[in-house]
Amino acid sequence: MKKMQQLYEGKAKKVYATDDPDLVIVDYKDDATAFNGLKKGTIAGKGVINNRVTNYLMQMLEEKGIPTHFVKELSERETLVRRVSIVPLEVIVRNISAGSFSKRYGVEEGRVFAEPTLEFSYKNDDLGDPLINDDHAVALGIATRDEIAQIRQMALQVNTLLKEFFKGVGIDLVDFKLEFGKTSDGRIVLADEISPDTCRFWDAKTHAKLDKDRFRRDLGDVEEAYHEILSRIFGEA
Numbered sequence: 619m620k621k622m623q624q625l626y627e628g629k630a631k632k633v634y635a636t637d638d639p640d641l642v643i644v645d646y647k648d649d650a651t652a653f654n655g656l657k658k659g660t661i662a663g664k665g666v667i668n669n670r671v672t673n674y675l676m677q678m679l680e681e682k683g684i685p686t687h688f689v690k691e692l693s694e695r696e697t698l699v700r701r702v703s704i705v706p707l708e709v710i711v712r713n714i715s716a717g718s719f720s721k722r723y724g725v726e727e728g729r730v731f732a733e734p735t736l737e738f739s740y741k742n743d744d745l746g747d748p749l750i751n752d753d754h755a756v757a758l759g760i761a762t763r764d765e766i767a768q769i770r771q772m773a774l775q776v777n778t779l780l781k782e783f784f785k786g787v788g789i790d791l792v793d794f795k796l797e798f799g800k801t802s803d804g805r806i807v808l809a810d811e812i813s814p815d816t817c818r819f820w821d822a823k824t825h826a827k828l829d830k831d832r833f834r835r836d837l838g839d840v841e842e843a844y845h846e847i848l849s850r851i852f853g854e855a
């Protein structure tokens with residue numbers, strides 16, 4: 619597979635064309651941003667960890683019947699994925715109150731929900747990724763009713779599978795963000811990444827934060843937290 623011209627550079631990843639029009643290469647960076655790009659920094663080794671963690675989880679989800687864009691890990695930081703057009707929705711699933719949910723509704727972090735909650739944000743940096751409902755998404759032509767129904771169902775299935783998996787390695791899955799894409803033949807598949815950048819992970823016993831909140835909130839030991847997630851998943855020191 620030949621790595622060709624760069625198509626796109628995002629906050630945490632670069633995307634390159636290949637000699638196959640249906641495949642692209644994702645290259646994970648160590649750059650970290652928060653608060654819609656206002657806070658910038660570097661987390662040493664993050665790209666390698668997020669690449670490995672994402673690929674492990676995407677493969678696990680595929681095996682359990684969730685269609686994803688994953689094709690093949692190419693190197694420490696690079697992965698071959700199916701080319702998709704990203705549906706501009708941040709699909710957020712929450713099991714425990716935290717972050718913007720706690721802030722918006724004035725509740726403490728750590729309230730365990732009786733059932734998962736799902737919300738959409740419109741992926742648009744200029745607007746600050748505003749919360750959006752199904753009707754708005756349809757009105758804006760972001761997705762059809764049927765696509766939204768598929769996305770909702772897949773996101774909840776992913777939550778069930780990830781929550782169970784992380785419970786097994788002593789981690790509470792607090793919340794996470796998913797992105798979906800459409801393939802050239804119109805199928806909706808899980809895309810983007812699943813990593814400590816996009817999930818909140820709390821140690822089940824100590825409730826220590828093992829995710830990007832350590833960077834967002836200047837809690838220290840950021841690299842250590844990313845490493846801890848890698849070790850819990852792969853059983854490495």
Ligand code: UDP
Nearest residue numbers: 710716717718719793794795815816817818
């Ligand atoms: N999230 C993300 N990218 C975003 C916004 C949120 O990956 O642009 C993830 C975030 O890491 C967390 C979940 O989605 O796991 C819910 O985030 P929240 O809405 O609480 O926003 P935040 O407090 O991070 O601003």
